[in-house]
Amino acid sequence: MSEIVIDKVWQEYGDQIVLENVSLTVASRAFVALVGPSGCGKSTFLRLILGQERPTRGTIRLDGAPLPPEPGAGRGVVFQRYSVFPHLSVLGNVVLGREFSSSRLTGKLFGARRRAAEEEARHLIAEVGLAGAEGKYPAQLSGGMQQRLALAQALIMKPRVLLLDEPFGALDPGIRADIHVLMKRLWNENAMTVVMVTHDMREAFTLATRVVAFERPRDREEEKLRYGATITKDIAIWPPRLAGETSPFSPDWAGPAIRSTGVQA
Template sequence: MTALLQMRDVWVEYGDRVVLERLNLSIEAGSFVSIVGPSGAGKSSLLRLVLGQEAPTRGTILLDGKLLAAQCGPDRGVVFQRYSVFPHLSALGNLLLAGEFAASPLLARLFGAARRRAQDDAMAMLAAVGLQDAAALYPAQMSGGMQQRLAIAQALMMKPRILLLDEPFGALDPGIRADMHVLIRRLWQQQQLTIIMVTHDIREAFTLGTRLIALDKRRHDPHAPHRYGAVATYDLPLRGKPDELVFAGGEAQALL
């Protein structure tokens, strides 16, 4: 089976600073990939590459076997740790905006039957994330968990094939975080998504993922710490029930 996303000998460099080097990854459709590693290991840089915000300095990235353009596309959605929603729009307005820009890039407005269809789609998405009763609320009137649910709904409105999560639950308290774990796993299965999630929480990485990739620097030069970049030091398939933290490979103990 051909991988949905492939990275071949990918390097990311900023001037003389190497962030990622010799990255070779193949990600199958429908997988839930957790990315872990210390600060500065290039986790967010990897997400920016997949999103299309950046192009690799060297190497190639393929989506469906075709070269990935260095621009964000509707086939990829992203959710950040900080709630990336528009504060001046209601929950319904936040979700309608994506459809309006897609259908009418000049006016960013829909009318008549097209607007009614877009509203129905937006309400269905709000229901999917448990916000069906909050359509008229503005972000300032919502809790942190509600705002993050709205951000996820916003990212899913364009029906992306790949959903990128950059520490999406790090600012939430433990109870709300557990609820969000249930939500994202349900959406992953229902929407048939491929998810790539960056997290500093190793338990979260094992709990949610079907695969865990750890990024870190294997080579160090004390006189030039910027000379070497991070590589994939671990690439572990996870199996079994996620809440049991079952994994393949005893070397995963080094990550706990």
Template sequence: MSAIRFDNVWKEYGDHIVLERISLDVASRAFIALVGPSGCGKTTFLRMLLGEERPTRGQILVDGVPLKPEPDADRGVVFQRYSVFPHLTVLQNVLLGRELQHSKIIGRLLGASKRKAVDEAMALLAEVGLSGHEDKYPAALSGGMQQRLALAQAIMRGPKILLLDEPFGALDPGIRADIHVLMKRLWNETELTVVMVTHDLSEAFRLATRVIAFERSRNRPEERERYGATISRDLEIFPRRIAAAR
């Protein structure tokens, strides 16, 4: 549950301007979908929000406080690939966030605190439809199940903001529809503000409360380097979607 504010943000790599004049207010509990052609800077935008990249100019505020310039526990993330850890079982993957939080030195929970965390993790796994797969390694799961696991893993740590980088892009249509249902439910049941990058317009309009399109306004070859992408469309979904109150 967090409001995000982009205050005249620019991102440049050397002479190459990727994004320019990005000003945006995201309300708490919103579900934002970022769309646009490839190379328009949506992923760069998400990386800045993640703290992996810093804006060249301007600043990003979360609840009025400037963003820490590195990834942190208040912003969870699910990538298209490599979001879960291949050396941990399904259960261990979900437990990891809790173990890192409470065990600073050895990074593992033991005894009663472990049992409590396991119970919680099992409940969450049941919710994302992964009951019975606790002891498998991610490589034994299908793509859809891996992304469900990634969602559960991110949510277990209780982030305020969830960032999704084309999370369902590699999935079959049927599986994608199922995971959309799950995503909606998770958004309603938790206190998340969600920012999702997608190249699938129908996915954007099906899930989001607000769809934001990035585009380069100037696309002639000699202009490409010096003009970055801007926000070209900012559409509130109607009828308005509002996250269920907790």
């Protein structure tokens, strides 16, 4: 289980309100895409779920329990800029998470435990389409290959929640389409909840089971500088998506492929 419940969350930095009275329940195994204008708090919201920041007001709960105060193995993250270690090989990057979680004191595994971790890592590397590249370093990989590596790096920890902060935005369209196919397969095959920030509406409706829009409801410039964003649209893909299915893109937030589940203001 990996249900996330966000209840009346505010995030403020001094006089600046970034998020304002945000409430959202993300069902276990859902794939939620967060969309909205630049600077409306989507990435801040993701950092709150990750545990990098604490809300000024309100609560976030994971499976009914308060969210741990720090990032942990149960919540994986992939950023737009490749979050891999340049001095480690592909295999070393993926094994690293296992080393830190299994041996916090030394950060190293030896003998049978090391062989088991490497075997698991090699399997995952093959799953993301990087078989044969285990000995290469990130600088030797294309952008799409580095994002595949970042996914393997996150998934080896078997996260209950996978957070994606515009992870495919820097990729060429053809490579991005291939990564979309991979992402859908990984989500179908792994028991995890996915929350993704994206500026690409087509990507949101292609991958997600639910699309949530953040906007600043006040229009005056002086109000935009002071007041925060909240959820203005919450749309579930309809009919419910089955494993491996995609949904038609809907630029107008309406149509036969989607069903509105209400608007929060």
